[in-house]
Amino acid sequence: MIRIHFLPLLCAALLLARTDAFGGEMPSPYPAPESGIRLTPPESAAPFLNEPRLFGARPGSPIQFAICASGERPMKFAAANLPPGLKLDRETGVITGKISRPGAYTFSVQAANSHGKANGTVTLRIGQEICLTPPMGWSSWYSYSGGVSQENILKTARLLVSSGLAQYGYRYVNIDDCWQGARGGKYRAIQPNKRFPDMKAMCREIHTLGLKAGIYSTPWMGTYAGYIGSSSPNPQGDYSSLALPENKRPQPDQLFGNCPGSQRLGAAKVGPVWMVTQDARQWAEWGFDYIKMDWYLIDVPNTERIAADLKKSGRDIVLSVSNSTPFEIAAPISRLTNVWRTTGDIEDHWGSLKKIASSQEKWQPYTRPGHWNDPDMLQIGRLGQVGKANTTFKPTRLTPDEQYFQMSFWAMVSAPLIISCDLEHLDDFTRGILCNREVIAVNQTFYGPSEKVLSQNGCEVWLKPLGKNRTAVGFFNTGNDRQTINVPLSGLRLKSPQNVRDLWKQEDAGTVSREMNVQVNPHGAALFLLEGKNK
Structure with missing residues (x-):
């Protein structure tokens, strides 16, 4: 099994060096918190080294x-x-x-x-492996979406730094669909539309801020949002035979119209001329560090070609493929890519979150350093409408408990932590969800895949090994009523006693000798770190 040495941060962050710091037994049942409150303690002015x-x-x-x-x-x-x-x-x-x-x-x-x-x-x-921890950062799709521009990408990059989110590991600033113009330049690669006057200067400023830059494309001729992709009908990169008349395009460079325009016009397929090779060179020259390649169905032959082109580009570029990877090809896709989508597009409501969380167990054996399952972006904070040129944002429709559920579950399954919210008006509760260093440390530490050890009455218990006799344990309630979840230490394959720390509250919860009894709010979660001996 591949192991990453457990980083020293967690030893300090979780304050688990001494058993006597925990006092008596953990309350039974351990009470659920009041809904809607920030559980993460106030941030300290003193320096603290975070992950990754x-x-x-x-x-x-x-x-x-x-x-x-x-x-x-x-x-x-x-x-x-x-x-x-x-x-x-x-x-x-x-x-x-x-x-x-x-x-x-x-x-x-x-x-x-x-x-x-x-x-x-x-x-x-x-060595040959990059992306050794799950990527953390921001994407434009659920915020600026159809109006993404160099101006608002750089604004977001500066906000990641000034807000302090970059200090907790949120480093990638990813442009999603809608940046594309026509083909040109020395590589005959996709050039940006007028909203991006200087890609190279933009990447340079992002790097100067200590961040990394991401971009989007597809091996199809047309993207989901109707822009040109990384294959073409002809060697010239001329898409006019498939495109809408100029007066029928929502935006000048949106050749195939709004979704599902590319499908209707026959552009939602890999074209006769493969152009990922020159596009990858262009992305590398501009300075991009991450590419999301988006098509359906994801397949092995095209993924092999994309991965090979990125490696020949002259720059380390993280490869993320989207969406809905067929489980039957999980093994080869997990070798070829750094990140692969295990689902369709997530939405900010409980039905979507519950459905995605319920489908992740089978994927866990494929995740490992450099290769991560992706159940899609965090639906936390103020969001825009997908495909729209948003200038205003609305709070996520996920309840506070559902936001704790998503962040806890994504931490347990080592998922990328990619946000897509408005950072200019980041409220205290959202910041508490996103900037809990102990929860992030669980996400960023890998000693083996997560495992579901209990599923009963709409409740689940997951565990994740963290090395050095430490185990993260997540309690999840998918039901509509508060429930008490009971699990014996033997069910967690742990010996008695175990010291317990509440990761969201960042406080010691006592010791457990026989079993854990934890109250969990409806659609909510509780996340703990246990330290003691494993069986």
Whole structure:
């Protein structure tokens, strides 16, 4: 089994070094919290090193890795025994450079401000695997959507930093559909429409902020939103034989009209001329770090071609494929890609969330460092209408308990944590959901896949091994009434006693000798870390 060494953050973050810190027995039943309140404690002004602290790159590829440290700014960063070929920006904590020799490089880092210092380690693994932890970041699809532009992408990038979300690991700024113009340039690649006047400058600014840039395409001739894709009817990249007349296009470059325009006009298929090769070179030259390739049905031959083109591009680019990967090809797809969608598009209501969560168990054996199941984006915060050029946003239709359910479940199954909300008006509750370092640490730590160990009366219990006698345990209630979920330690394959920590409250909950009895709100979740001996 592939294992990532359990990062030192969790030892500090979860405060589990001493048994006597836990006091008496965990209350039975452990009470459910009041609905609608922020459970995550206020953020500290003192520096704290957060996840991720593991990064993968191929030999000789450009490296950019930001030390994730929360706390009051200004902050100074330091590193001891930094590998040759790398340098650290002491003001931002961004590490850049190249390493040609394969291997694992672990070195000490420090973050300091007027309130104190935080020390820890960072590990860089140089080899053929990248994306060693589930990606965290933001996507434009459920926010700016059809109106995505260079201006609002850069605005979001700056907000990720100024809001502090980047300090908790949210690093990717991903453009979804609707950026495309016509083909051109030295590669005859897809060029951006007029809303993106300078892709290279945009990526450069995103990188200067210590973030990473993502983009979107499809191996089809036309995308779901009706823009051109990465194959073509002819070598010239001329799509006019399939396109709508100019006066019938919702936007000038939306050649095939609104969804399902590409399907109606015959563009929703791989065309005679494959153009991913030149598009990948263009994305690499612009400086993109992540690509979402979106088509249906996802298949192995096209995925193999896409993966090969990205590797030949000269840049490490994370490959995410969407949507609805057929389970029958899970094994080869999980080898070829870094991220693969296990579902159709998520929506911000309980029916969608419940359906997706109920389908994830069979996928767990395929997830591992560098390769992650993707049950789609977090429906948390203020969202826009998909496909619209949104300028205003509405709160998610998920209830507070349902938001705790989604974030807890995504953490347990090692899913990418990609948000798509308005960051300009981030409320305190949403921030508490997104910026709980102990919940994020569960998501970012991998010692093996998650497993459902109980399913009864609409309730489930999942466990995730975290190494060093630590186990994350998630309690989930899909029913409409508050329920008490009972599970013996033997059902968790754990020995008595176990020290228990409530991860959302970031506080010790006591010890458990025989069984856990946990009250869970309807459509809600509870998330714990247990430390003791495994059977």
